Amino acid sequence: MSDKSPTRELTFAEAIREGTALCLARDPRAFVIGLGVPDPKGIFGTTAELAAEFGADRALDVPLSENALTGLVIGAALGGMRPILTHQRVDFALLSLEQIVNQAAKWYYMFDGRGGTIPIVIRMIIGRGWGQGPQHAQSLSSWFAHIPGLKVVAPASPADAKGLLVASVEDDNPVIFLEHRWLHNMRGPVPEGYHRTPLGECLVARSGSDVTVVASSHMVIEALRAADFASAHAGVEMEVVDVRCLNPLDFETIANSVKKTRGLVVADDDTRQCGFAAEIVARVGEAGLKLNAPPVRVTYPDCASPSSSALAAVYYPAAPDLFLAAARIVGRGASLVDKFPKRPCPVDVPYLEFPGPF
Amino acid sequence: MMANSPVPLSQPPRAETSSQICDRLWRLYLEMLRIRVIERRIAERYGEKEMRCPVHLSIGQEAVAVGVCAHLRKQDKVMSAHRSHGHYLAKGGNIRAMLAELYGREAGCCGGRGGSMHLIDREAGFWGAVPIVGSTMPIALGLALADKRRGGDELTTAFFGEGATEEGVFTETLNLACVLRVPMLFICENNGFSVYTPLSLRRAPDFEFGSYVRSHGSLYFSGHGNDVEEVFALTGQALSAMRQDPGRPCVVEFSTWRYYEHCGPGQDDHLGYREAEQIKHWAERCPLAVARTRLLALSPALDPEMTAAEKRYIREIDAVIENVRSSPMPDAATLQRGVFAP
Ligand SMILES: Cc1ncc(C[n+]2csc(CCOP(=O)(O)OP(=O)(O)O)c2C)c(N)n1
Secondary structure, three states, rough: OOOOOOOEEEEEEHHHHHHHHHHHHHHEEEEEEEOOOOOOOOOOOOOOOOOHOOOOOOOOOOOOOOOHHHHHHHHHHOOOOOEEEEEEHHHHHHHHHHHHHHHHHHHHHHHOOOOOOOEEEEEEEEEOOOOOOOOOOOHHHHHHHHHOOOEEEEEOOOHHHHHHHHHHEEEEOOEEEEEHHHHOOEEEOOOOOOOOOOOOOEEEEEEEOEEEEOOOHHHHHHHHHHHHHHHHHHHEEEEEEEEEEEEEEOOHHHHHHHHHHOOOEEEEEEEEOOOOHHHHHHHHHHHHOOOOOEEEEEEEOOOOOOOOOHHHHOOOOOHHHHHHHHHHOOOOOOHHHOOOOOOOOOOOOOOOOOOOOO | OOOOOOOOOOOOOOOHHHHHHHHHHHEEEEHHHHHHHHHHHHHHHHHOOOOEEEEEEEEOOOOHHHHOOOOOOOOOEEEEOOOHHHHHOOOOOHHHHHHHHOOOOOOOOOOOOOOOOOOHHHHHHHHHHHHHOOOOOHHHHOOOOOHHHOOOOOEEEEEEEEEHHHHHHHHHHHHHHHHOOOOOOOEEEOOOOOEEEEHHHHHOOOOOHHHHHHOOOOOOEEEEEEOOOHHHHHHHHHHHHHHOOOOOEEEEEEEEOOOOOOOOOOOHHHHHHOHHHHHHHHHHHHHHHHHHHHHHHOOOOOOHHHHHHHHHHHHHHHHHHHHOOOOOOOHHHHHHOOOOOO
């Protein structure tokens, strides 16, 4: 790991691009493959110019064949390569669930180690906004985290996007790398050079003594906004634990936080029933950790993600919801939710200038 | 089943002497016989309920496995599907590890985690079989791609049944192989049935598999899969066509027939899902009987050697089975070993 001071800022997308380029430069076995990888948009900039820099056979465009492509990268990994497969939406990767779940996830286990390892990274983008609707804006992170043998990574910051991507490429297991579309254009400090963030370690993104918010991916951003407000206006100190890696899960960091705060909100960019938030609540319960108030899950409601901005506005939980949950647990400040600053832009875009459509 | 064969003789390459031909056929025959004996024993002992996993026997389809694998070197790679015993054995897979797997033993090729439908022996070049129909085709393509990138000269072959060609993944894989110019060999064993469902319910009457394959840019050959010499010759033709046209994948389709039920140790023709005429047609074309008749015409003195070889194979498999049955089951403490690679 590099210890260089993280002064320089990049967007999340640039950070992924930088991490990918480092992997390609460092390891001749690595390559990126997926629909649109070398096209002019370069997967929202995350693969921009990789083909020019590393050659067309290190950054491949492909036919629309998600399932066979997944098999192909599994086989290539067995043959000694280290592929990164990209999907512009999680929703498209559903056509490859057979290969992901039956083959990649199980290969090492089912052949008792003799089948070889499957060092692949499958990048999937979680869509949101601009009316993308039921089949371009779901997360399904809980599904993947449910499958033994898959590592599931969901970075929330540019630094982690780079560090976790590098660590995912280095890992000998299949890694599902979930990128929330609303994170791609966020800026933040990113360490230079070959920087890796180990898989399976939560990050305490903000410390606080009153209530723990466990969040991943874009929900971390919402949680941090909520925590800023809570601290400034309600005197409530929310501790934000960024899960970073849903499987394997660093429960210890979560448990330590909950022991300290005795309050738990779980924020998950996914529907509720049988979801990751339920898993965290269950583990806290099983561990016998004492809570001062019942835990709260803040998730998408149990329906598909609707297109209309009027419906999207009530579908996606946001910072005020997290603040409200935390304030109720702590027992003070809940009425201040009305003072929560209005979003500076419509609810269906990440920021005012966002041009759409994807 | 052991009837005289009307299967047409394939044309041997001109340069070969008849004794070379006889030698080769004898080796092919012995390998088919070995596989037949092993699978027959599996069927016979299945009722003891010690092999507690589904088995898909390839009895009747040995010629394809043997005729194709006879061209392959140890380092060449093979993948297969649910009906893979023949492919595994013909590729040189370890017999004890296979039987131990069927018996759920620790010494099994998957340590007892897979059963009959998950065979693997990478040292022998058998890179894995899984029972999701069609699933190993793209994985084999990935292996072939990695070899190509490395500049290796290994050939990768995927064996599958014609049912697998109905899965989208077949078309995706074939197209990818053509687009990426990866020379891999697809061996399709067309036994006419997907479990009980005949081809007539799965393809429109004018569906043409060969044109479909060729239209993607792949090479295509087809022939009799119950004549091991024809399988051998046609595979040889396919391989030389691939050498002449580097970067092109090749699909070879062999017609064949399974003599046993889809899954399990018995025969099920009494169920009536296969027509009596077809059953008779294929009974007269048992791949072992075809080869045997031809061998005896070339060299009648082989008759007692055939009997002796069969006895030897029976002794060998019985010894393996006894050895495996007395070997330990997996330790329950290892249940979660290897969920993640270290
Ligand atoms: C994806 C999938 N669908 C269905 C099945 C159930 N199944 C197992 S074998 C089989 C028949 C396959 O026929 P074919 O590929 O021609 O092989 P054969 O059994 O004839 O050797 C079916 C439908 C399966 N294993 N995988």
